[in-house]
Amino acid sequence: xxxxxxxxxxxxxxxxxxxxxxxxxxxxxxxxxxxxxxxxxxxxxxxxxxxxxxxxxxxxxxxxxxxxxxxxxxxxxxxx
Numbered sequence: 001x002x003x004x005x006x007x008x009x010x011x012x013x014x015x016x017x018x019x020x021x022x023x024x025x026x027x028x029x030x031x032x033x034x035x036x037x038x039x040x041x042x043x044x045x046x047x048x049x050x051x052x053x054x055x056x057x058x059x060x061x062x063x064x065x066x067x068x069x070x071x072x073x074x075x076x077x078x079x080x
Contacts, residue, residue, distance in 0.1 A: 018044060029061055039064055049077055 018040055025043075026036035035055060042050045042064045049067050057068040067074060 025062060029059075031055075049074070 021043070022033070022036045022040045025031065025039050026033060029036075029039075031039065038052075039050065039061045043062055047064055050061070050064050051067050051069045051074055053068050053070055055061075055066045057066055057071055059066045067077065
């Protein structure tokens with residue numbers, strides 16, 4: 001039982017940290033809550049690119065570059 005609680009506590013700490021990150025991104029870039037959540041998740045997963053048509057193309061959001069897949073071939077993006 002104790003191990004299960006420790007796992008839940010760890011998950012809760014991660015969730016709180018991610019929510020704080022979401023709010024900072026939302027405030028900094030004036031994004032909706034949901035868009036900020038997507039950007040924060042991409043950052044947490046160490047993604048370099050976020051393919052979407054819903055955000056401004058070529059915008060760098062704390063190290064995540066927004067790419068509109070209808071304007072740019074995602075296969076042409078640098079992989080380094």
